Amino acid sequence: MDNKIITLSHGAGGEAMHRLIKELFVKQFSNPRLNPLADAAILKLNEERLAFTTDSYVVKPLEFPGGNIGQLAVCGTINDLVVMGAKPLYLSASFILEEGFPIQILERIVTSMSQTARAAQVEIVTGDTKVVPRGECDGIFINTAGLGMCPLGHGLSKAPLTEGDAVVISGTIGDHGIAILAAREGLALQTTIESDCASLHELIGSVLKESKGVKWMRDPTRGGLAAALTELAESQSCDIFIREAAIPVQEPVRAVCELLGFDPLHLANEGKVVMVIAAGEAERIVELLRAHPLGRAAATIGQIIGGGMGIVRMKTEAGGVRRLHRPAGELLPRIC
Amino acid sequence: MEPLTYFRDAHVVRQIARETAHLHLSQPVQLMEVCGGHTAAIYRYALHDLLPPEIKLISGPGCPVCVTSNDFIDRAISLAMLPDVTIATFGDLIRVPGSTRSLADMRARGADVRVFYSPADALEWAKAHSERTLVFLGIGFETTACTLAATIAEALRNKVENFSLLSALKTMPEALRVLFTAPDAQVDGLILPGHVTTIVGWHAFEFIAREFSIPCVVSGFEPVDLMETILMLCRQVAEKRASIENQYRRVVQKQGNVRAQELIREMFEPCDMSWRGFGVIPESGLKLRSSYSQWDAENVSVEVEPTQEDAACRCGDVLRGRIHPTQCALFGTVCTPDTPRGACMVSAEGACSAVYQFSSGHHGQ
Numbered sequence: 118m119d120n121k122i123i124t125l126s127h128g129a130g131g132e133a134m135h136r137l138i139k140e141l142f143v144k145q146f147s148n149p150r151l152n153p154l155a156d157a158a159i160l161k162l163n164e165e166r167l168a169f170t171t172d173s174y175v176v177k178p179l180e181f182p183g184g185n186i187g188q189l190a191v192c193g194t195i196n197d198l199v200v201m202g203a204k205p206l207y208l209s210a211s212f213i214l215e216e217g218f219p220i221q222i223l224e225r226i227v228t229s230m231s232q233t234a235r236a237a238q239v240e241i242v243t244g245d246t247k248v249v250p251r252g253e254c255d256g257i258f259i260n261t262a263g264l265g266m267c268p269l270g271h272g273l274s275k276a277p278l279t280e281g282d283a284v285v286i287s288g289t290i291g292d293h294g295i296a297i298l299a300a301r302e303g304l305a306l307q308t309t310i311e312s313d314c315a316s317l318h319e320l321i322g323s324v325l326k327e328s329k330g331v332k333w334m335r336d337p338t339r340g341g342l343a344a345a346l347t348e349l350a351e352s353q354s355c356d357i358f359i360r361e362a363a364i365p366v367q368e369p370v371r372a373v374c375e376l377l378g379f380d381p382l383h384l385a386n387e388g389k390v391v392m393v394i395a396a397g398e399a400e401r402i403v404e405l406l407r408a409h410p411l412g413r414a415a416a417t418i419g420q421i422i423g424g425g426m427g428i429v430r431m432k433t434e435a436g437g438v439r440r441l442h443r444p445a446g447e448l449l450p451r452i453c
Numbered sequence: 454m455e456p457l458t459y460f461r462d463a464h465v466v467r468q469i470a471r472e473t474a475h476l477h478l479s480q481p482v483q484l485m486e487v488c489g490g491h492t493a494a495i496y497r498y499a500l501h502d503l504l505p506p507e508i509k510l511i512s513g514p515g516c517p518v519c520v521t522s523n524d525f526i527d528r529a530i531s532l533a534m535l536p537d538v539t540i541a542t543f544g545d546l547i548r549v550p551g552s553t554r555s556l557a558d559m560r561a562r563g564a565d566v567r568v569f570y571s572p573a574d575a576l577e578w579a580k581a582h583s584e585r586t587l588v589f590l591g592i593g594f595e596t597t598a599c600t601l602a603a604t605i606a607e608a609l610r611n612k613v614e615n616f617s618l619l620s621a622l623k624t625m626p627e628a629l630r631v632l633f634t635a636p637d638a639q640v641d642g643l644i645l646p647g648h649v650t651t652i653v654g655w656h657a658f659e660f661i662a663r664e665f666s667i668p669c670v671v672s673g674f675e676p677v678d679l680m681e682t683i684l685m686l687c688r689q690v691a692e693k694r695a696s697i698e699n700q701y702r703r704v705v706q707k708q709g710n711v712r713a714q715e716l717i718r719e720m721f722e723p724c725d726m727s728w729r730g731f732g733v734i735p736e737s738g739l740k741l742r743s744s745y746s747q748w749d750a751e752n753v754s755v756e757v758e759p760t761q762e763d764a765a766c767r768c769g770d771v772l773r774g775r776i777h778p779t780q781c782a783l784f785g786t787v788c789t790p791d792t793p794r795g796a797c798m799v800s801a802e803g804a805c806s807a808v809y810q811f812s813s814g815h816h817g818q
Contacts, residue, residue: 124561132791362463377570378493378801435676436463437499439811445790 130339132443156197168203171262181300183311187226191233192316194263199321200334202273203265211245211260237316274332278355282421283399285392287406288414290342291370294384308369315388320411330398335391343382345391347443351427359419360432383444460675469680474505476691483509485774488646489516489802496811498676511774512804514628515646517593518545519796519803522727524760525621526551531755532588533564540566541575542590545800552761572604579616588750591620595652598622598739599713602720605748619750620740625649626657627737633665642686645671647701654709659697666695673701730769768795771804778805
């Protein structure tokens with residue numbers, strides 16, 4: 118079989134994308150700031166430490182329950198900065214527009230970008246606009262880049278991950294994935310699920326201000342919680358043990374997953390953070406998270422265990438233990 | 454307690470596992486789950502992990518994507534290359550390699566291949582796109598046959614002329630007969646598919662216990678269902694009897710869904726069908742009756758490439774329960790869910806994919 122073309126699985130956040138990034142992009146661009154493949158690069162300029170990130174948004178439909186592509190483009194980039202422990206300051210916004218795209222929809226998208234940025238005290242300071250002939254892009258694609266500052270004194274703990282550290286999720290998983298799926302053309306599915314699309318600067322800020330216990334953070338977007346935990350285990354060479362029963366999932370999300378054969382752990386989130394927390398601080402940090410509206414359902418879902426093989430294991434609801442992998446290929450349903 | 458919560462209760466599961474262990478089976482017992490849904494559930498909940506070591510679970514020929522043969526995929530690819538044709542398929546099938554390529558490869562090269570969650574959605578799409586000819590790839594068993602029959606009936610009522618079916622629909626009893634007639638069959642008990650028996654009724658499988666002396670239990674899909682089914686099978690083994698029992702009483706009846714059976718009979722007639730791992734099994738498929746030939750994509754004449762089989766791929770042996778996926782030399786090295794060489798590594802219900810994704814530690818454990 119000919120594998121030498123890009124397929125949709127190269128963009129799905131799973132194993133194929135992981136390999137494309139490692140074997141092409143990192144190989145060609147390699148440098149100490151890129152190579153850790155964190156959500157944002159950390160740059161040292163004079164005495165300052167800056168966080169720098171970029172992301173493109175191609176979500177379909179453009180408007181969905183709980184948000185739209187513009188809100189997503191601002192929140193997503195802010196979140197990539199804040200999970201690195203940075204305070205987001207400035208964004209860029211580039212638009213690729215398709216000939217014939219209604220200006221009314223563009224106005225709605227841009228208005229929500231502006232509101233979301235203002236609420237996070239972030240300025241959109243530069244941008245670009247391109248229009249391509251009809252049929253050469255799907256309505257609108259947006260790219261945002263973000264710059265943030267890593268404040269001295271607080272931020273992420275420098276302590277290494279050790280056995281007993283707690284793994285915490287800030288709320289229910291899979292909401293964004295199911296909201297998009299349900300809103301997508303061709304799927305007659307009615308749910309009340311809204312995307313969790315939200316900027317996490319306040320939630321994470323409230324934790325970092327009060328505690329020095331956070332050792333690692335990531336927002337589990339494409340590839341879901343499973344991809345985030347696999348990434349964590351591999352990049353930090355640690356083993357992780359989680360309990361499925363402890364992972365918060367909304368009932369309607371669970372129901373749609375049952376119906377279509379999805380695993381909630383593989384579904385995208387746009388307003389959640391996974392944290393690794395020093396054992397003694399976990400309880401206090403879960404309380405801090407729960408005190409914020411975006412963290413009400415925060416829960417400890419597992420811990421770092423000894424071994425160092427870079428493996429994630431999960432005790433299933435039924436009690437058996439299995440390994441957790443990145444989702445493979447596109448998300449596809451079971452068929453009978 | 455919510456019903457679904459009960460059927461996943463870890464305490465209940467453990468209790469049943471203890472009862473199973475107390476049977477003190479003197480010999481190893483090999484149980485086969487026929488349905489891909491069961492394979493997926495067993496691995497997803499890691500039920501292997503909870504069973505006494507003498508009980509071994511092997512997968513059978515009940516994952517529809519897995520048993521789809523190369524010649525069907527090749528034919529679908531030829532249709533996909535025709536101008537104005539849109540191929541509609543259930544998700545997993547698009548990544549299954551045919552003789553030389555997959556439908557996903559063709560899509561990446563510009564063919565219009567779309568994933569639908571139900572035939573009814575595909576019919577709606579066809580109505581809205583009268584300029585295209587939609588070919589639905591009908592894979593699956595009696596459950597899918599029933600929804601496809603209803604969809605064709607709907608197309609007939611609404612005079613939708615740009616919808617057609619390429620059928621690889623299969624019926625399960627014939628394949629199981631072939632499986633157990635083979636001299637190398639090593640199955641001590643059979644976990645019968647809950648969804649198929651919902652349609653055809655469990656009486657359709659009575660012959661397996663009677664003719665082959667293999668204990669059979671119809672099972673639901675939740676962890677408690679499957680553990681209870683395994684216990685029921687092991688009891689039969691311990692008591693040296695072979696009968697058909699129904700664990701999935703809340704859904705499955707002896708006669709099945711008679712109306713659904715009538716609908717299937719009205720639209721389809723039995724035909725010889727090619728199965729991956731089995732070859733052609735007489736009368737084990739369903740094709741549209743000639744009165745509905747207008748909706749049959751089998752009648753479209755296209756040139757199809759000569760069928761080739763991947764000599765190294767052992768999906769056929771996996772589907773017949775002859776080997777565990779890890780006994781295939783390609784497993785986990787050349788063949789992974791991202792670079793599948795065989796259908797069993799593609800489908801979420803395939804034994805190879807399930808073992809790869811959900812093994813307890815290193816692959817094969």
